[in-house]
Structure formats: C-alpha cells, structure tokens
Amino acid sequence: MNETTLEIPYEIPADAHNPVEPFLRMDRMPHIWCPGCGIGTTVNCFTRALLDSKADLDKVAVVSGIGCTGRVAGYARLDSFHTTHGRAIPFATGLKLSNPELQVVVYSGDGDLFAIGGNHFIHAARRNMDLKVICVNNLTYAMTGGQTAPTTPSKVISATNPYGVFEPSFNLVALAEAAGASYVARWTTYHVKQLARSMEEIFKKKGFCFIEVLSPCPTLYQRRNKMGDGLDTMKFYKEVSKVRHGARTSECELTKSGEIVVGKFVDRERPDYFELLRAQMTESLGDRYAEPEVSCSEC
Amino acid sequence: MHADPKGVLTGVHFLDGDHACCEGTLAAGARFAAGYPITPSTEVVERFAWRIPTVGGLFIQMEDELAASIAIQGAVWGGAKAFTVTSGPGFSLMMEHIGYAAMTETPCVFVNVQRGGPSTGLPTLPAQADMMQARWGSHGDYGIIALCPNSPQECFDLTIQAFNLAEEFRVPVMLMLDECVGHMTEKVVIPEADGINIVPRRFTHKSPEEFRLFEPQADGVPDMVKAGDGYRFHVTGLTHDERGYPNMTVDTQDRMVRRMQTKLAPLAGSRAFFEAEHLEGADVVVVSYGITSRVAQRAIELARQQGVRAGKFRLISAWPFPAAHIAELAARVKAFVVPELNLGQMVNEVERAAAGKAAVIPVTHAGGTVHNPETILKAIVEAAR
Amino acid sequence: MQRMLTEIRIAGFGGQGVILAAAVIGKATAIFESGHATMTQSFGPEARGGSSSAQVILSSEPILYPYITRPDILVVMSQEAYTRFSPELKPGGILITEQELVRVDRFPAGVRAYGVPATRLAEELGRKVVLNIVMVGFYAAVTHLAAPDSLRKAVADSVPPAMQHLNLQAFDKGFAYGSELMIKLSEHDNDSVVATLEVG
Structure with a gap:
C-alpha cells in the first residue's frame, strides 16, 4: 500500500493545479518551508481531514504561534490567526469561549507549544478546553536556526548544544495525558493516512485533543546530525515506527535513533470546559444563570 | 447605540474604583474577561466573576498574565468585547500583547491599577509610575490610548469611554487607575441603559470578496469582521498588507506603522480629553x-x-x-x-x-x-x- | 470657602465588620444625604492579618485629598486599634470604644470619649456578628453627623435582605444605648463626660 497517495473524492476546480488548493491561500504561494520539510505533508493531511469530516470551513479557525509550523495559519484558507510566540493556546481559548460554534485548531511547533507555551498547554488540557492541538514536532527550533528544544533527544547536536544535548526531553504524549487531554495520538509524516484519520477523529471529539506529528527538518536537525535528507527520514520513520494503539504513554519516549511508538494512545470521555461551567453555574445559580452570549454582531 | 440593559446596574451606589470599573465594563458591553490575580486590581475581575454568570458572559482565570492578555484578543476576534485587568508585574508581562493588539488593531481594554514599583515594589500602595510603560512598553512604534480616572465615578465613566474608543479606533486602550483610586469608595451614579452611549464594533458591510481587513476607511481606521462569518481572514503580528498577509517590505512597514499612530491624531488635538x-x-x-x-x-x-x-x-x-x-x-x-x-x-x-x-x-x-x-x-x- | 470636613477612623479586629461599618457611615452621607464621602481602607499586609482599619471623610464639598490626616472621630473595637490610633486623634475629637474590649488609659486632652458594650448588646440579639452595626447605631447617637434615619437606610442598603431585620435591630439597640447615655451625660456637668468611662 502506498501511504502517500491521497484519494481525491471532491471536485477539483478546472483551473486548479493541486487538489488542496481550495483549502489554501494560493495567493500566498510559494510557502516558506524547505525542501524535505514535513510541515507541508501535515497540512495535506489536515486538508484531507477537513474534507472527510465535512466540516463547515467557515466555522473552522486555525491558530498558530511562532516558528515554521506557526506559518500554517497563514496558508490555510480559513479564519486564521498567527499569534505571538507560545500563546496560540490562550488565544484559541478566548476565541473558542467567545464563539463556541467555531472548531478551533491550534497548529504549532514543539518549541512554541512546549517551551515558551508549555504552561498554557498543560492548563488548557487540565481544563479540557475544546481545542484541537496539532503539534508538528521536528525536535528543534527550526526557524531560528536549529537550537535545542525541550523535545530534542539526548546526544543530538544542535546550534546551542554543539557538543550534544544532555538535558532530558519531554515525552509530549505522556505530558498531554497526565495534564488531562481527552485524546492523544502520535504519528510521523510517513503515516499520512493515519494522521489524516486522527485529525478527522478529533474534529468529532469534544474536549482537549492532541496529536503529535514527528516531522523532519532536513535543513537543520537531520543535516547537523548526519541523518540524511527528507526521504532518508521517511525511510527512518518507516523502519523504526511501531503502531501500538493504546500503548502506555509513559513508555513512548523518543530517542535519537530508537523506536518511535505511534498510534492513538488516549481516547477518553471527560466533561469539557463548557459542560463543567454550565453544570457548576446551574447548580449554584439555578434559573438565574444566563448562558454566555459573548459574541455579538451588533454591539 | 445604547447600552444593553442586562449589564447596567442602574442606581446610586457606594463603590470603590475597582468595582466601579467592573460595572463600567458590563455597561460597556464587555461579556468576556480574562485575568490573573494580582493586588491591587483583582477586585475588578472578582466582581466580574460574581456578576457575569447572571448577565450572560464569561470570566476565565488564566494561568498567567501572558495568557490573560492574549485570551481577550482571541475573544475579540470571536466577536466579544473583552478586557483584562492587572497591576505592576502583571502589566510588564502583558506588554507583548499590547503590541500584538496594536499591530493587529484589536479593540480591547487593559486595566492597570498602578502600584509602586519597580518589580514587586509596593503591592498595596499607589503610584503612577507605569505611564511611560503604558505608552512605550511593547517593542516597536505604535499608538495606544490611556485614560486616567480620579474617582470611582470616573472609573465607571471612563471604562465605558475606554471601550468606545477601542472600538472607534481599533486600538488597545489602557485604563490607568492607581491603587488609591482603585480602593477608594465613593458615590457612583450609574444611569439608565438608554442614557449610556455605546460605540458598536465597526463591522464591515462588504462581502468577503470585497473586504480587506486592514484597509483604512476615511478616518484611517479599518473596519472589522469576526471569526465564523465566512470572511476567511488572516491576522498576524508580522508586518502585513491591507489584506492582512505578511508583507515584510520597507514600504508596507512604513505605511502600516505610520497609520497606526496617525489614526489617533484627533485625540491629541481637537478631541483630547482634559x-x-x-x-x-x-x-x-x-x-x-x-x-x-x-x-x-x-x-x-x-x-x-x-x-x-x-x-x-x-x-x-x-x-x-x-x-x-x-x-x-x-x-x-x-x-x-x-x-x-x-x-x-x-x-x-x-x-x-x-x-x-x-x-x-x-x-x-x-x-x-x-x-x-x-x-x-x-x-x-x-x-x- | 470654608470646608466642613470630618475625618473618621474605624478600627478593630478582622472579622468585626470594620469595613462594613465604615461603608455604612460613608453611604449615609453620600447617598442618603446630600454630602460627600470618601472611604479608604488599609491594604497593607496587616489587612490580611488580625487587625482592620478603615477611614471615612465626610464633607459638604467634593473631597479632594483622599486620606485622613488627623481623625476627628475614632471608633475602636480592639485594644490594639486603640493603642495604635488614639494618639492621632484630633484635640476636641470624639473617641468611641467597644467598652468591654478596650480599656481606655490615656487619650489626647479635650477628647470626648464614649463607650458601648456593643458585643454584649449584639449577643442579646443572638448574633455577635452585628456588633459593628451596634457601634454604628451608637455612633449615630453620639455624633449627630448624619440623621439616624440616613444611617438606618444605609444599614438596610448594605446587608443582604435576609439580614436586614437583624442589622436594623442592632442599629436601633446601639442608637438607644447612645441616646440614653447622652441624656444621662447632659444631666451632669461637662466634666463628667470623661468620668463616665471606666478609666483605669
């Protein structure tokens, strides 16, 4: 089975050059991502998921932070917000709370979401805020030149650890589960079908959902660590990945060249923020509680 | 337009400045607040948290001031009138998002109940030492509005004014209280809702095809939309063109940064408040x-x-x-x-x-x-x- | 233009309702009469601890300077508050004490001092918590700074509906105690004002 072929079940405009064009701001092409970079692949999967989920695209918003993945918001032909470094999640929280009918997707990188934005991630997960968080994890700060991220595995050479990383790294899926996420999955950019399916799944799942996508940065991470180009990384992913749905997230740590456990690890029912809010307010205030009408078209 | 009576606590009250400010936000139509506790400003959102569930809105206590100051902007783009409240160290943490609000022309209100600084300083005592920070605290060139109430009554009145100016100019407005005014209790008269003038958001009448999010109108201020209405717009903190797309050229930078200051010029002259x-x-x-x-x-x-x-x-x-x-x-x-x-x-x-x-x-x-x-x-x- | 300005400090333990008492006094003048009132509170670290203090300025004109300098009236409900604040009382001022909680040993010359067993009177109503409003009633009787009816209205306006009756009873009890005391004192020489205190 060729994992990288997309079936295209919708009608392609006669003047389109690429099946994902309806989902992208074509007037902004070419994009800034390097040859071999995996972010574009994840965007392909995302468009596929949008399509398959039959989501009303007027009601889907994408919020990004800063970094290479942070640029996704700029290319998605949706209501899209390129915010400040690390703050995509709290921005998305305000957006979702003010306009609950929106499907709010946070699309950002590992440095943005887990270093500078780490605090927001754990609190949004704790609240079970109804956000869909997609983290493209290239294990480095790519846009600034390949510095160490909180995800960079031990022994890796980076711009700020030229003699090798020695700090322990975060296991993102374990962190997400421990903080309270309702849905946790991990894929690599090799697993395009599974990734698209996971993305589609979280559109239908209420509460805080998290997908980690391992993605190559051939320009910095792979080059500096003599791990080849984008294609070599695909081969690497294929070789070392093990699909293990329901695996214990604590056993899914990533190393420089060891096994990559992928799959859906967590899919549980927890009341989300709005349900908790409504329940508490109704208990305390009864009929006096007024459902939030935060967004207003006239005022 | 007039205030929505749901949020207006018409009557004669004996309120401190912080509480009067909260009533001002409700009268102004704010239905979303995000905050993080810090003395001497927390009373504003404590009251909001108490009042808002029966008015029909939301307060969320965020994990820090960085989160609070950007959550309100998410809420604004979702269609809300929104604000946050802080003091001293929290105001320092909010600086980046004051810049973001200026850059993205997001109408919102930052209440700063000033206390002695620098650093932790005098948490429970007054100062007015954040005045330059209010103007210049975020990096880069931009413009903001800052209002300075001197009584609880003005904390109410100027809070409404702050929201109105934010909407008119699509700009972050600082409401610069100080601990003394914030904690001082005096008579506050809250008029009937139809006696309160509210400036609505300048939502565009153009179709998504014609509309450009950062195209200035005659007054130099662009009209606005909200998420979910089919405009498929883009907002970025990068230097952007009239469409809102990143455009990091010398010309665009000059055009955009100058307009962000000149749109406020009337408030320095004929419309100055003094x-x-x-x-x-x-x-x-x-x-x-x-x-x-x-x-x-x-x-x-x-x-x-x-x-x-x-x-x-x-x-x-x-x-x-x-x-x-x-x-x-x-x-x-x-x-x-x-x-x-x-x-x-x-x-x-x-x-x-x-x-x-x-x-x-x-x-x-x-x-x-x-x-x-x-x-x-x-x-x-x-x-x- | 001569300002009629009265500075009042109310102080005691946290939990005695010091701030509410001050708010009632301010509200009576600012809302139920045509005067001006500004209330401020001590927000030092002490505000979280055992002691509590609030200041009210009453004036016929808008109040400009927000803090009190030397109080004309000091209402104290704890020994600590008395020790700390009585030296700042203005000569010719009025000292009002919870007489079973405060032992008055010294106060500035010319000060008129009045005591009330507010805690005991509140307990007679079955709720010790309303001692602050008993104090306000007593204050109304001995100071005449606001009409008793204005203060009564301010009391009713400052407590939850379910607590109104009890608080108004407390006010009336303090007011009656103060009125009787004033009648008693007027039957004696001025000199005996101070002598009514349990000095020593």
Whole structure:
C-alpha cells in the first residue's frame, strides 16, 4: 500500500493545479518551508481531514504561534490567526469561549507549544478546553536556526548544544495525558493516512485533543546530525515506527535513533470546559444563570 | 447605540474604583474577561466573576498574565468585547500583547491599577509610575490610548469611554487607575441603559470578496469582521498588507506603522480629553492626572486663596498626549507645575510640548501614598514668583 | 470657602465588620444625604492579618485629598486599634470604644470619649456578628453627623435582605444605648463626660 497517495473524492476546480488548493491561500504561494520539510505533508493531511469530516470551513479557525509550523495559519484558507510566540493556546481559548460554534485548531511547533507555551498547554488540557492541538514536532527550533528544544533527544547536536544535548526531553504524549487531554495520538509524516484519520477523529471529539506529528527538518536537525535528507527520514520513520494503539504513554519516549511508538494512545470521555461551567453555574445559580452570549454582531 | 440593559446596574451606589470599573465594563458591553490575580486590581475581575454568570458572559482565570492578555484578543476576534485587568508585574508581562493588539488593531481594554514599583515594589500602595510603560512598553512604534480616572465615578465613566474608543479606533486602550483610586469608595451614579452611549464594533458591510481587513476607511481606521462569518481572514503580528498577509517590505512597514499612530491624531488635538479651570490669565498651570489631580486641585485652591493665579489642566487622556494644548498654554503662562506619583514621566511630555516657552517644574514622589498638598502648593507659589 | 470636613477612623479586629461599618457611615452621607464621602481602607499586609482599619471623610464639598490626616472621630473595637490610633486623634475629637474590649488609659486632652458594650448588646440579639452595626447605631447617637434615619437606610442598603431585620435591630439597640447615655451625660456637668468611662 502506498501511504502517500491521497484519494481525491471532491471536485477539483478546472483551473486548479493541486487538489488542496481550495483549502489554501494560493495567493500566498510559494510557502516558506524547505525542501524535505514535513510541515507541508501535515497540512495535506489536515486538508484531507477537513474534507472527510465535512466540516463547515467557515466555522473552522486555525491558530498558530511562532516558528515554521506557526506559518500554517497563514496558508490555510480559513479564519486564521498567527499569534505571538507560545500563546496560540490562550488565544484559541478566548476565541473558542467567545464563539463556541467555531472548531478551533491550534497548529504549532514543539518549541512554541512546549517551551515558551508549555504552561498554557498543560492548563488548557487540565481544563479540557475544546481545542484541537496539532503539534508538528521536528525536535528543534527550526526557524531560528536549529537550537535545542525541550523535545530534542539526548546526544543530538544542535546550534546551542554543539557538543550534544544532555538535558532530558519531554515525552509530549505522556505530558498531554497526565495534564488531562481527552485524546492523544502520535504519528510521523510517513503515516499520512493515519494522521489524516486522527485529525478527522478529533474534529468529532469534544474536549482537549492532541496529536503529535514527528516531522523532519532536513535543513537543520537531520543535516547537523548526519541523518540524511527528507526521504532518508521517511525511510527512518518507516523502519523504526511501531503502531501500538493504546500503548502506555509513559513508555513512548523518543530517542535519537530508537523506536518511535505511534498510534492513538488516549481516547477518553471527560466533561469539557463548557459542560463543567454550565453544570457548576446551574447548580449554584439555578434559573438565574444566563448562558454566555459573548459574541455579538451588533454591539 | 445604547447600552444593553442586562449589564447596567442602574442606581446610586457606594463603590470603590475597582468595582466601579467592573460595572463600567458590563455597561460597556464587555461579556468576556480574562485575568490573573494580582493586588491591587483583582477586585475588578472578582466582581466580574460574581456578576457575569447572571448577565450572560464569561470570566476565565488564566494561568498567567501572558495568557490573560492574549485570551481577550482571541475573544475579540470571536466577536466579544473583552478586557483584562492587572497591576505592576502583571502589566510588564502583558506588554507583548499590547503590541500584538496594536499591530493587529484589536479593540480591547487593559486595566492597570498602578502600584509602586519597580518589580514587586509596593503591592498595596499607589503610584503612577507605569505611564511611560503604558505608552512605550511593547517593542516597536505604535499608538495606544490611556485614560486616567480620579474617582470611582470616573472609573465607571471612563471604562465605558475606554471601550468606545477601542472600538472607534481599533486600538488597545489602557485604563490607568492607581491603587488609591482603585480602593477608594465613593458615590457612583450609574444611569439608565438608554442614557449610556455605546460605540458598536465597526463591522464591515462588504462581502468577503470585497473586504480587506486592514484597509483604512476615511478616518484611517479599518473596519472589522469576526471569526465564523465566512470572511476567511488572516491576522498576524508580522508586518502585513491591507489584506492582512505578511508583507515584510520597507514600504508596507512604513505605511502600516505610520497609520497606526496617525489614526489617533484627533485625540491629541481637537478631541483630547482634559479638564481645565482658571486658565485665563493664569501664571502657573498645574498639569496632573489620576489621584494626583485631586490633591493638586486642593493645592490650586490654596494657592488661589493666597492670590496666586494658578490654573488647572487635568489630563484625562494621558495618551495621546494633548501636546498642542500645552504648547498653546506655554506661550502665555510663566510655568507648568507637574506633580505625579513617579520620579518624572508625564512631565517630560509637558516639557517637550512647552518647548522652552514656559518653565516646567516637576513635583516628584516615589509612590506609596499621595502628595502632601502643601508640597504642590509650595511649588506653585515658587513658580509664580 | 470654608470646608466642613470630618475625618473618621474605624478600627478593630478582622472579622468585626470594620469595613462594613465604615461603608455604612460613608453611604449615609453620600447617598442618603446630600454630602460627600470618601472611604479608604488599609491594604497593607496587616489587612490580611488580625487587625482592620478603615477611614471615612465626610464633607459638604467634593473631597479632594483622599486620606485622613488627623481623625476627628475614632471608633475602636480592639485594644490594639486603640493603642495604635488614639494618639492621632484630633484635640476636641470624639473617641468611641467597644467598652468591654478596650480599656481606655490615656487619650489626647479635650477628647470626648464614649463607650458601648456593643458585643454584649449584639449577643442579646443572638448574633455577635452585628456588633459593628451596634457601634454604628451608637455612633449615630453620639455624633449627630448624619440623621439616624440616613444611617438606618444605609444599614438596610448594605446587608443582604435576609439580614436586614437583624442589622436594623442592632442599629436601633446601639442608637438607644447612645441616646440614653447622652441624656444621662447632659444631666451632669461637662466634666463628667470623661468620668463616665471606666478609666483605669
């Protein structure tokens, strides 16, 4: 089975050059991502998921932070917000709370979401805020030149650890589960079908959902660590990945060249923020509680 | 348009400045607030958290001030009127998002109940030492509006004004209380909803095909949309063109950054908010704002009792600074006396506007309490000589 | 223009309702009469601890300077508050004490001092918590700074509906105690004002 072929079940405009064009701001092409970079692949999967989920695209918003993945918001032909470094999640929280009918997707990188934005991630997960968080994890700060991220595995050479990383790294899926996420999955950019399916799944799942996508940065991470180009990384992913749905997230740590456990690890029912809010307010205030009408078209 | 009666607590109340400010947000139509606890400002959102579930809105206590100050902007783009509240260290943490709001022309309100600094400073005591930070605290060139209430009544009135200006100019507005005004309790009259004027969001009437999110209208301010309405718009903190797309060219930077300042020009001139008294024939004009303006008023009265021709110029909008008015006064008075609860901030603006035509005398105070009126009086009397 | 300005400090333990008492006094003048009132509170670290203090300025004109300098009236409900604040009382001022909680040993010359067993009177109503409103009633009787009816209205306006009756009873009890005391004192020489205190 060729994992990288997309079936295209919708009608392609006669003047389109690429099946994902309806989902992208074509007037902004070419994009800034390097040859071999995996972010574009994840965007392909995302468009596929949008399509398959039959989501009303007027009601889907994408919020990004800063970094290479942070640029996704700029290319998605949706209501899209390129915010400040690390703050995509709290921005998305305000957006979702003010306009609950929106499907709010946070699309950002590992440095943005887990270093500078780490605090927001754990609190949004704790609240079970109804956000869909997609983290493209290239294990480095790519846009600034390949510095160490909180995800960079031990022994890796980076711009700020030229003699090798020695700090322990975060296991993102374990962190997400421990903080309270309702849905946790991990894929690599090799697993395009599974990734698209996971993305589609979280559109239908209420509460805080998290997908980690391992993605190559051939320009910095792979080059500096003599791990080849984008294609070599695909081969690497294929070789070392093990699909293990329901695996214990604590056993899914990533190393420089060891096994990559992928799959859906967590899919549980927890009341989300709005349900908790409504329940508490109704208990305390009864009929006096007024459902939030935060967004207003006239005022 | 008039205020939505749901949020208006019409009546005569005995409220402190923080609580009056909260009532102002509700009357102004704010239905979303995000905050993080910090003295002496928390009472604003404590009251909001108590009031809002029966009005129909939301308060969320975020994990820090960075989160609070950007969550409100997410809410604004979702269609809400929104604000956050903080003091001292929290205001420092919010700086990046004041810049983001300026850059993305997101109408929102930041309430800063000023306390003594720097750093943790005097958590429970007043100062006015964040005035320059309010203007320039985020990196880059931009414009903001800052209003300075001097009583609980004004905390109510100017909060509504702050929201209205934010909407009119698509700009972040700072409401610069101080601990004294925030914690001072006085009579506050809240009118009927139909007696409160509300500036609605300037939602576009154009179709998604025609609309451009950052295309200035005749007043230099672009119209707006909200998420979910089919406009598929893009907002970025990067330098952007009229469509909102990143466009990091010298031309775009110049056009955009200049407009972000010039759109506020009316507020520095014909529409400046200030209160003046006894300026005709004055030898000395006392320029003050916030709580200090009340103490200064006492000093002015004492000076006038002594026969000194002392006038009052109270800044209600500290930013944009009403430079033209000060310049005009400088040509006909001997001196300006500028008391403030800092070691000299707005006095520099007075000096710049006076351009050497009149003496400018600071009356500094490191904060922790208010000036002794006698100190200001002494400066007035000396300046009049 | 001569300002009629009265500075009042109310102080005691946290939990005695010091701030509410001050708010009632301010509200009576600012809302139920045509005067002006400004209330401020001590927000130092002490505000979280054992002691509590609030200041009210009453005036016929708008109040400019927000803090009190030397109180004309000091209402104290704890020994600590008395020790700390009585030296600042203005000569000719009025000292009002919870007489079973405060032992008055010294106060500035010319000060008129009045004591009330507010805690005991509140307990007679079955709720010790309303001692602050008993104090306000007593204050109304001995100071005449606001019409008793204005203060009564301010009490009713400041407590939850379910607590109104109890608080108004507390006010009336304090007011009656103060009125009787004033009648008693007027039957004696002025000198005996101070002598009514349990000095020593």
